Amino acid sequence: xxxxxxxxxxxxxxxxxxxxxxxxxxxxxxxxxxxxxxxxxxxxxxxxxxxxxxxxxxxxxxxxxxxxxxxxxxxxxxxxxxxxxxxxxxxxxxxxxxxxxxxxxxxxxxxxxxxxxxxxxxxxxxxxxxxxxxxxxxxxxxxxxxxxxxxxxx
Numbered sequence: 001x002x003x004x005x006x007x008x009x010x011x012x013x014x015x016x017x018x019x020x021x022x023x024x025x026x027x028x029x030x031x032x033x034x035x036x037x038x039x040x041x042x043x044x045x046x047x048x049x050x051x052x053x054x055x056x057x058x059x060x061x062x063x064x065x066x067x068x069x070x071x072x073x074x075x076x077x078x079x080x081x082x083x084x085x086x087x088x089x090x091x092x093x094x095x096x097x098x099x100x101x102x103x104x105x106x107x108x109x110x111x112x113x114x115x116x117x118x119x120x121x122x123x124x125x126x127x128x129x130x131x132x133x134x135x136x137x138x139x140x141x142x143x144x145x146x147x148x149x150x151x152x153x154x
Contacts, residue, residue, distance in 0.1 A: 012135075013038035013092065031144050031154040036137045038093035042127040043107065047073065047099075050106035053114075065109055072102030 018034040051073060057066035076099040083089040111117050133143070134152055144154045 031148065032139075033141070033144060034138050037135060039135050040093060040096075041131050041135075042124060044096070044100075044103070046107050046124070047077070047103055050103060050110055053110045054106055069102060069106040069109060073099060073106060076102055 015036040015038060016034070017032050017036070019030060019032055021028060021030050023029075051070065054066045054070040054073070057063045058070060077096075080091050080095060080099075084091045111121055134147065139147075139154070147154045
């Protein structure tokens with residue numbers, strides 16, 4: 001389940017990557033100033049919280065909004081589970097664009113209705129901003145140098 005597991009995700013899938021090689025003080029350095037990869041983000045992995053929360057609300061409170069969210073996510077998400085694990089087909093990240101509206105509605109609904117979950121908004125925002133900076137497809141040289149110094153992908 002590498003495509004939905006935040007603890008052991010798949011390697012980024014390169015769609016278009018430009019490689020630059022330069023010699024600095026006699027050593028070869030390689031980096032990618034333009035790199036479009038297929039990756040998931042921390043928002044995608046929040047599906048692990050949204051589905052159980054929606055199910056809990058459906059069972060406990062019988063809320064129509066939670067029913068809509070759960071049905072929306074399952075009808076868009078479950079076919080890919082079947083494709084990947086039963087039919088053994090390759091599942092690419094861009095296939096999941098159709099699941100995102102249900103996920104975002106569910107995330108917004110869960111964060112808006114639960115005071116306990118609201119404390120995760122700053123954490124989720126910070127994680128998403130960091131993810132955006134690391135995986136943004138076009139990077140200036142200064143950002144590449146900073147990411148390299150941290151041992152992150154460039």
